[in-house]
Amino acid sequence: MIRSDIDLQPFNTMTIAARADYFAEATSLEELRVALDFAREKQLPILPLGGGSNIVLTGDFPGLALHVALKGLKLEDLGNQTQITAAAGENWHQLVMHTVAEGLGGLENLALIPGNIGASPIQNIGAYGVELKDSFHSLTAMEIESGALVEFSAEECRFGYRDSIFKQDARDRYLICEVRLRLPHQWAPQVSYPALQQYFAANSVAEDTLKPQDVAAAVIAIRNSKLPNPVQIPNAGSFFKNPVVDDAQYTQLRQQHPQLVAFAAGEGWKLAAGWLIDQAGWRGFEREGVGVHSQQALVLINPGHCCGSKVVALAMEIAADVKAKFGVDLEPEPRFYPGV
Ligand code: FAD
Numbered sequence: 001m002i003r004s005d006i007d008l009q010p011f012n013t014m015t016i017a018a019r020a021d022y023f024a025e026a027t028s029l030e031e032l033r034v035a036l037d038f039a040r041e042k043q044l045p046i047l048p049l050g051g052g053s054n055i056v057l058t059g060d061f062p063g064l065a066l067h068v069a070l071k072g073l074k075l076e077d078l079g080n081q082t083q084i085t086a087a088a089g090e091n092w093h094q095l096v097m098h099t100v101a102e103g104l105g106g107l108e109n110l111a112l113i114p115g116n117i118g119a120s121p122i123q124n125i126g127a128y129g130v131e132l133k134d135s136f137h138s139l140t141a142m143e144i145e146s147g148a149l150v151e152f153s154a155e156e157c158r159f160g161y162r163d164s165i166f167k168q169d170a171r172d173r174y175l176i177c178e179v180r181l182r183l184p185h186q187w188a189p190q191v192s193y194p195a196l197q198q199y200f201a202a203n204s205v206a207e208d209t210l211k212p213q214d215v216a217a218a219v220i221a222i223r224n225s226k227l228p229n230p231v232q233i234p235n236a237g238s239f240f241k242n243p244v245v246d247d248a249q250y251t252q253l254r255q256q257h258p259q260l261v262a263f264a265a266g267e268g269w270k271l272a273a274g275w276l277i278d279q280a281g282w283r284g285f286e287r288e289g290v291g292v293h294s295q296q297a298l299v300l301i302n303p304g305h306c307c308g309s310k311v312v313a314l315a316m317e318i319a320a321d322v323k324a325k326f327g328v329d330l331e332p333e334p335r336f337y338p339g340v
């Protein structure tokens with residue numbers, strides 16, 4: 001089951017060619033344990049892999065790339081809500097489409113996010129004002145060190161904006177095996193984002209007639225119209241998180257740049273990182289096979305299937321330029337392996 005010296009290009013949507021010393025695909029808990037035993041014995045670091053849509057391979061991985069391919073999906077009616085139990089290797093978008101086809105609301109704004117269920121809690125995936133945490137109930141993970149199964153409640157996951165305990169204190173300590181979501185039968189559409197408002201206005205759809213399936217269809221149409229499909233143009237989605245700045249910095253920036261795109265976020269302000277990069281002049285930029293998408297400057301693209309170091313070099317150049325022009329730090333959203 002464990003293979004050596006494997007090319008990871010088919011396993012990341014940036015299509016970066018990099019090799020892993022070892023690779024395994026686990027379709028059961030038992031196979032996961034066997035793979036972990038192997039890595040422990042050889043003292044190898046582990047790279048858990050789902051759909052590979054939120055990673056950047058900066059070089060060869062000197063350890064075990066472990067494709068978590070557990071399958072299984074169950075829907076249970078709990079009276080006023082439906083519980084969904086999904087194994088880590090199930091595809092996220094297919095799950096969303098399955099729920100909306102069943103008439104269940106709650107996940108429709110998260111349609112067309114690439115990747116698998118297992119990664120969805122890692123950064124608390126979100127889009128169009130909805131996050132995984134809004135429907136999340138609990139998950140089961142395997143501790144990498146011991147192979148023991150551990151339960152995490154929503155509170156224990158410490159979800160934040162594109163963040164969770166799995167990016168912080170519990171980083172590199174668990175393999176997520178199963179996620180449980182709960183969708184209340186009482187549903188109201190979340191369509192506050194301008195893009196959704198404009199879509200429904202343009203298609204003469206009244207908000208009070210909306211069904212989850214209609215919102216999913218709108219999200220899919222909008223995303224298809226402006227975001228690059230990784231199958232055609234390699235990318236890892238938003239390359240940077242939207243930075244959150246304090247009131248003083250926001251006020252100063254707003255004075256200098258009246259068109260600044262920003263939204264109140266807790267006690268601070270969330271700035272649209274895509275707008276900053278666009279204003280800095282990077283949208284549509286391309287150099288030696290790597291570049292910035294022409295319709296969404298937050299997405300770095302890799303049409304030349306270049307190595308990770310080229311992608312990271314461009315990202316660092318952009319971040320430094322944004323810092324020089326706006327005084328704002330940009331933090332990458334995807335995880336870099338083996339690191340920079
Ligand atoms: P991977 O890329 O395989 O892994 C991501 C991270 O999770 C890695 O650190 C990996 O080691 C870890 N991991 C994966 N599986 C497990 C597991 N079972 N246990 C433990 N750790 C694991 N994200 C959003 O939030 N919102 C969006 O709207 C959005 N849109 C996107 C659009 C495009 C075109 C692309 C390419 C990406 C987009 N993303 C978005 C980012 C990405 O799709 C999500 O982060 C997704 O959850 C990643 O899933 P994956 O299975 O591909 O994860």
Ligand code: NAP
Nearest residue numbers: 126127128129192193194195227236237238242263272296
């Ligand atoms: P968009 O609709 O053009 O919006 C630009 C930015 O403004 C987004 O980053 C969004 O923040 C913010 N925004 C817009 N309306 C808002 C509101 N009413 N309240 C608070 N914030 C608002 O963005 P887009 O690039 O086309 O993406 C659409 C959605 O898909 C966004 O939610 C985005 O996060 C998500 N997406 C994520 C990825 C990824 O890889 N993480 C990739 C593609 C798309 P938020 O990002 O916080 O929503």
